[in-house]
Amino acid sequence: MTGYECDHTFALTSTFLQKNNLPVEATLEWLGENGAGCDCEVIFNVCPEWEDAVGYTPPDEDDA
Numbered sequence: 001m002t003g004y005e006c007d008h009t010f011a012l013t014s015t016f017l018q019k020n021n022l023p024v025e026a027t028l029e030w031l032g033e034n035g036a037g038c039d040c041e042v043i044f045n046v047c048p049e050w051e052d053a054v055g056y057t058p059p060d061e062d063d064a
């Protein structure tokens with residue numbers, strides 16, 4: 001996430017969930033229980049579980 005500045009909300013996560021027709025509130029609650037309090041913590045703390053749960057893989061940085 002080069003250049004990404006987290007504002008410590010679930011703004012990005014919420015948008016993502018809505019776009020994918022996922023239950024926003026339930027998912028945010030689950031994320032909180034799994035150690036993620038905002039977008040950046042979602043990415044850094046619960047990535048593996050997150051991927052399992054929603055089938056989402058964050059885009060890798062550009063290939064060198």
Ligand SMILES: [Zn+2]
Nearest residue numbers: 006008038040
């Ligand atoms: Zn954050």
